[in-house]
Amino acid sequence: ARFAAAAPFPLLAANLDTGAEPALDGRIRAGRLFGRGGARIALIGLITEDTPNISSPGPRLRFTDPAEAAERLPAQFSGGQRQRIAIARALALSPELLIADEPVSALDVSIQAQIVNLLRELKESRGIALLVIAHDLALVHQLSDRIAVLYLGRVVEEGPADRVVLAPQHPYTAALLSASPQPDPRAARRRIVLKGEPPSALERPGGCAFHPRCPVARPRCAAEAPTLAPAVGGGQVACFFPGELPGPIAGA
Numbered sequence: 732a733r734f735a736a737a738a739p740f741p742l743l744a745a746n747l748d749t750g751a752e753p754a755l756d757g758r759i760r761a762g763r764l765f766g767r768g769g770a771r772i773a774l775i776g777l778i779t780e781d782t783p784n785i786s787s788p789g790p791r792l793r794f795t796d797p798a799e800a801a802e803r804l805p806a807q808f809s810g811g812q813r814q815r816i817a818i819a820r821a822l823a824l825s826p827e828l829l830i831a832d833e834p835v836s837a838l839d840v841s842i843q844a845q846i847v848n849l850l851r852e853l854k855e856s857r858g859i860a861l862l863v864i865a866h867d868l869a870l871v872h873q874l875s876d877r878i879a880v881l882y883l884g885r886v887v888e889e890g891p892a893d894r895v896v897l898a899p900q901h902p903y904t905a906a907l908l909s910a911s912p913q914p915d916p917r918a919a920r921r922r923i924v925l926k927g928e929p930p931s932a933l934e935r936p937g938g939c940a941f942h943p944r945c946p947v948a949r950p951r952c953a954a955e956a957p958t959l960a961p962a963v964g965g966g967q968v969a970c971f972f973p974g975e976l977p978g979p980i981a982g983a
Contacts (some may be wrong), residue, residue, distance in 0.1 A: 810837055
């Protein structure tokens with residue numbers, strides 16, 4: 732397969748074999764589900780048996796007792812285990828591209844770190860390209876070489892991951908970054924609070940779609956829609972006044 736997707740909520744995701752049933756049907760034990768379609772997903776690693784294991788140290792797609800895991804119902808798996816199962820089912824197709832849609836949104840912080848490390852290992856050891864879709868730019872930064880920021884379904888900024896995070900050019904990017912938790916309590920923060928509610932993508936505002944909520948909007952922003960143009964430091968930005976909002980962390 733050229734690409735596969737790891738669903739954000741594995742318990743409700745469409746079954747990869749039939750396209751109709753839940754990926755983890757609550758009435759069927761895990762051992763039966765994993766064996767469907769000839770995928771032969773091994774419970775000891777939750778990956779296809781003819782695909783080599785990840786050799787580098789770090790978190791694995793594993794259970795300590797495969798036989799016991801095979802007898803579980805889906806509700807008996809933790810959120811982290813379900814997410815690993817979703818990733819394993821996608822890897823069974825040996826994809827070149829793995830689409831991870833909100834891969835850690837429903838997990839606690841410690842499990843989030845394990846899934847992030849796992850995705851990084853897959854990227855580095857197997858050469859799989861990752862397309863990560865998430866609201867948390869700090870998470871995206873850990874896994875990405877390039878980042879594209881969308882507002883109402885359109886790209887407003889894109890570029891090398893370090894540049895987008897450390898020197899955002901679009902005010903919406905700066906606002907998203909200011910909402911990310913900062914591990915260093917001594918770092919001065921500039922919290923950017925956007926006014927109003929996001930408009931409907933079906934009824935986009937005139938001019939720049941972000942101008943009703945933008946802290947640096949000018950009359951021109953309501954009259955014209957900016958197009959993507961080269962950004963300082965690489966990439967592109969769709970803004971008439973790029974870089975006017977500094978990074979949310981002092982010194983960024």
